[in-house]
Amino acid sequence: MSDRDSSTARQGMFARLKAGLARTATQLTGGLNDVLMKMRLDEDTLRTLEDALIRADLGTALAHEVAADVGTKRYDMEISAHELKKVLAESITKFLQPSVKEFVIDPACKPFVVLVAGVNGTGKTTTIGKLAARLAADGRKVWMAAGDTFRAAAIDQLKIWGERAHVPVFAREPGADAAALAFDAFAEARAQGADVLLIDTAGRLHNKAGLMAELQKIARVLKKIDPSAPHAVLLVLDATTGQNAISQVEAFKDAVPLTGLVMTKLDGTAKGGILIALAHRFGLPIYFVGVGETVSDLQPFDAKDFATALTGADEPEKPSIGAWRF
Numbered sequence: 382m383s384d385r386d387s388s389t390a391r392q393g394m395f396a397r398l399k400a401g402l403a404r405t406a407t408q409l410t411g412g413l414n415d416v417l418m419k420m421r422l423d424e425d426t427l428r429t430l431e432d433a434l435i436r437a438d439l440g441t442a443l444a445h446e447v448a449a450d451v452g453t454k455r456y457d458m459e460i461s462a463h464e465l466k467k468v469l470a471e472s473i474t475k476f477l478q479p480s481v482k483e484f485v486i487d488p489a490c491k492p493f494v495v496l497v498a499g500v501n502g503t504g505k506t507t508t509i510g511k512l513a514a515r516l517a518a519d520g521r522k523v524w525m526a527a528g529d530t531f532r533a534a535a536i537d538q539l540k541i542w543g544e545r546a547h548v549p550v551f552a553r554e555p556g557a558d559a560a561a562l563a564f565d566a567f568a569e570a571r572a573q574g575a576d577v578l579l580i581d582t583a584g585r586l587h588n589k590a591g592l593m594a595e596l597q598k599i600a601r602v603l604k605k606i607d608p609s610a611p612h613a614v615l616l617v618l619d620a621t622t623g624q625n626a627i628s629q630v631e632a633f634k635d636a637v638p639l640t641g642l643v644m645t646k647l648d649g650t651a652k653g654g655i656l657i658a659l660a661h662r663f664g665l666p667i668y669f670v671g672v673g674e675t676v677s678d679l680q681p682f683d684a685k686d687f688a689t690a691l692t693g694a695d696e697p698e699k700p701s702i703g704a705w706r707f
C-alpha cells in the first residue's frame with residue numbers, strides 16, 4: 382500500500398469511528414454548550430464539564446478526575462471552544478493509556494488460540510466473524526470453532542461468517558459438549574497448520590455459574606494440548622449497557638484470566654464514555670472497538686483517535702461569537 386493509500390485508509394477509518402461515536406460526542410459537547418459560551422475555565426465551567434462527562438457515562442469519580450485534570454491546564458484563563466476540546470481530548474487520551482495495547486498474534490503459537498467470552502447479545506459471534514475476515518485478509522490461516530452449542534442459530538450464524546470470509550468453521554450439532562468441541566477444534570486446526578483459532582462461546586446458559594463453569598472447562602481442556610492455551614481470552618462488552626459493563630468484567634475476570642476487551646455497539650449509544658471508565662478501572666487492553674455492523678466497523682482501538690472523535694477536537698475552529706460583533 383502506498384503512503385497515500387494508507388493515509389486515505391486511515392482517514393476512512395477515522396470517519397467511520399467518528400460517525401460511530403456521534404451520539405456520545407453529541408451528548409458530551411451538547412452538554413458543554415454553557416461552557417463553550419463562557420470561554421473562561423473556572424470552577425463553574427469545570428462543574429459543567431464534569432456533568433457532561435457523567436452524562437456520557439464516565440462515572441462520577443472519573444468524571445471529576447478528568448475535569449480536574451483539564452482544570453490544571455488552563456485554569457482561569459480565556460479558552461476557545463476549540464482549545465477546550467483539544468485539552469479535553471488530551472486528558473481523555475491520557476486516561477485511556479493503560480488500555481492501549483496492540484492485539485498481537487504470536488507466530489510461535491500454532492495456532493494462536495483466542496477464546497471469546499461475554500454475556501448474551503454483546504456481539505461475540507459477530508466480533509469473531511469480523512476478526513476472522515480481518516485476519517484472513519492479512520493472509521493468516523484462520524479457523525473458527527462454534528463453541529456456542531447451546532443455540533442452533535449461533536452455529537449457523539458463525540457458518541455464514543465463515544462462508545463470507547472463506548474461513549473454515551469447526552462445528553457440531555446443537556447440544557454437543559462445548560469443551561470437547563473446543564478440544565477437537567484445536568487438535569484439527571493444529572493438524573491443518575492454522576495460524577489462529579477463534580473460539581465462540583455461549584452467552585446464555587441455564588445460569589451464570591453454569592456459564593462460568595463452562596468457560597473454565599473450555600480453558601482447561603485446551604491446556605491438555607498446549608499448556609499455554611488459550612493464548613488470548615477476550616471479553617466482549619456491549620457499550621449500550623453502560624456502567625453494567627463494569628460488573629461484567631468483574632464477574633468474568635474472576636472466572637477466567639482475561640487478556641483483553643472488545644467494546645461493541647459504540648454506534649448505538651450516547652454512553653460511549655464507559656470505555657474510558659473501563660480503561661481507568663481495570664487497565665486491561667482494549668483491543669478492538671465496534672462502531673457498526675460491517676467488517677470494517679471493527680477497528681483496532683486507538684486512544685488518540687477515540688478521544689479526538691469523541692470531543693470533536695479535529696473540527697476546525699469556528700469564528701467566536703465576539704468576532705461577529707460590530
Ligand SMILES: Nc1nc2c(ncn2[C@@H]2O[C@H](COP(=O)(O)OP(=O)(O)OP(=O)(O)O)[C@@H](O)[C@H]2O)c(=O)[nH]1
Nearest residue numbers: 501502503504505506507584645646671672673674
Ligand atoms: N450497531 C452495531 N451492532 C453490532 C455491533 N457488534 C455486534 N452488533 C450486533 O449485535 C447483535 C448481537 O450480536 P452477536 O454477535 O449475535 O452477539 P453474541 O454475543 O454472539 O450473542 P449470543 O450468541 O446470543 O450470546 C447482532 O445483531 C450484531 O449485528 C456493533 O459494533 N455495532
Ligand SMILES: [Mg+2]
Nearest residue numbers: 505506529535
Ligand atoms: Mg453468539
